[in-house]
Amino acid sequence: xxxxxxxGDRTIGPLHLGHFAGSLQxxxxxxxxxxxxxxxxxxxxxxxxxxxxxxxxxxxxxxxLDYLAVGIDPKKSTxxxxxxxxxxxxxxFYLMNLVSVARLERNPTxxxxxxxxxxxxxKVSAGFLSYPVSQAxxxxxxxxxxxxxGADQLPMIEQTNEIVRRFNQTVGSEIxxxxxxxxxxxxRLPGIDGKxxxxxxxxxxxxxxxxxxxxxxxxxxxxxxxxHLTIGSPGQLEGNVVFSFLDAFDSDSAQLTxxxxxxxxxxxxxxxxxARLNDVLQNLIAPIRQRxxxxxxxxxxxxxLLLCGSAKARETAALTLHKVKTAMGMYYF
Ligand code: TRP
Numbered sequence: 001x002x003x004x005x006x007x008g009d010r011t012i013g014p015l016h017l018g019h020f021a022g023s024l025q026x027x028x029x030x031x032x033x034x035x036x037x038x039x040x041x042x043x044x045x046x047x048x049x050x051x052x053x054x055x056x057x058x059x060x061x062x063x064x065l066d067y068l069a070v071g072i073d074p075k076k077s078t079x080x081x082x083x084x085x086x087x088x089x090x091x092x093f094y095l096m097n098l099v100s101v102a103r104l105e106r107n108p109t110x111x112x113x114x115x116x117x118x119x120x121x122x123k124v125s126a127g128f129l130s131y132p133v134s135q136a137x138x139x140x141x142x143x144x145x146x147x148x149x150g151a152d153q154l155p156m157i158e159q160t161n162e163i164v165r166r167f168n169q170t171v172g173s174e175i176x177x178x179x180x181x182x183x184x185x186x187x188r189l190p191g192i193d194g195k196x197x198x199x200x201x202x203x204x205x206x207x208x209x210x211x212x213x214x215x216x217x218x219x220x221x222x223x224x225x226x227x228h229l230t231i232g233s234p235g236q237l238e239g240n241v242v243f244s245f246l247d248a249f250d251s252d253s254a255q256l257t258x259x260x261x262x263x264x265x266x267x268x269x270x271x272x273x274x275a276r277l278n279d280v281l282q283n284l285i286a287p288i289r290q291r292x293x294x295x296x297x298x299x300x301x302x303x304x305l306l307l308c309g310s311a312k313a314r315e316t317a318a319l320t321l322h323k324v325k326t327a328m329g330m331y332y333f
Pocket of ligand 1: 006007008009010039041044134135138139147
């Protein structure tokens with residue numbers, strides 16, 4: 001059965017290879033059989049980047065270009081700007097009354113993010129704390145049934161369904177629908193330094209718009225195996241970023257198996273595996289970069305596409321809001 005897929009990105013900068021290995025490939029597959037809404041979550045981005053209006057606005061354009069460059073098809077996937085669908089903010093406001101502050105603080109993803117802020121924690125905004133509610137509003141307003149997520153976003157889906165049950169219970173009618181998480185089975189791509197996953201905030205990413213020189217520089221900097229001191233000594237695959245990347249992107253699996261065996265046995269230089277990875281990444285990114293460059297020539301066309309997507313999403317969201325407000329008795333004429 002065809003489902004309504006809702007996904008999104010908290011847009012604060014262009015997308016990188018970690019997004020490509022994870023969410024982007026899943027979205028490309030899903031758009032074949034399902035209708036998708038893809039949110040450029042600018043409102044949510046501001047919750048964690050107070051006042052960075054310019055950066056967030058630029059990121060909306062950059063990420064839209066990334067989507068289109070990798071092959072997201074606007075005929076199959078509706079790309080929308082979160083702030084251009086005010087119904088999402090309105091629904092968030094109603095749903096916020098159904099969630100306690102304590103429950104938000106217990107959300108494991110929020111908890112981890114709060115912990116990461118360390119002694120800056122007291123500066124956390126009410127908007128940030130309640131972003132799981134805004135996400136629940138995105139999903140339910142657009143009537144999403146299938147939500148592709150990485151493991152760290154599972155608590156968001158659990159909380160969304162909790163809110164849906166709570167809302168339906170308070171109004172005594174099944175107005176909102178529960179959704180199902182689709183857990184991506186791709187392992188998280190590490191950053192080039194091998195310290196945790198690839199992320200812009202850690203500065204260990206390779207952007208989808210990286211130049212040829214930037215790709216080569218990143219591959220050369222990549223962490224391999226600190227104990228692989230001479231070419232002749234056996235090398236390790238675990239924790240070796242170059243092999244994690246080859247696993248994710250090298251389609252010649254026979255040759256890769258061979259390279260791994262040689263590396264583990266000893267006699268294969270880091271320079272050789274890095275040269276292979278450099279080739280693979282140059283071939284992967286070159287057509288994306290080219291397409292992105294072409295699309296970027298006509299920024300008006302990109303903006304009008306986002307305007308259309310947002311208007312289309314608004315129709316669905318407005319219908320949900322109409323049902324929600326009617327059920328709440330908030331209809332005055
Ligand atoms: N929270 C998601 C992220 O961190 C972005 C997002 C916003 C989202 N609204 C959503 C994801 C709705 C799925 C469904 O990138």
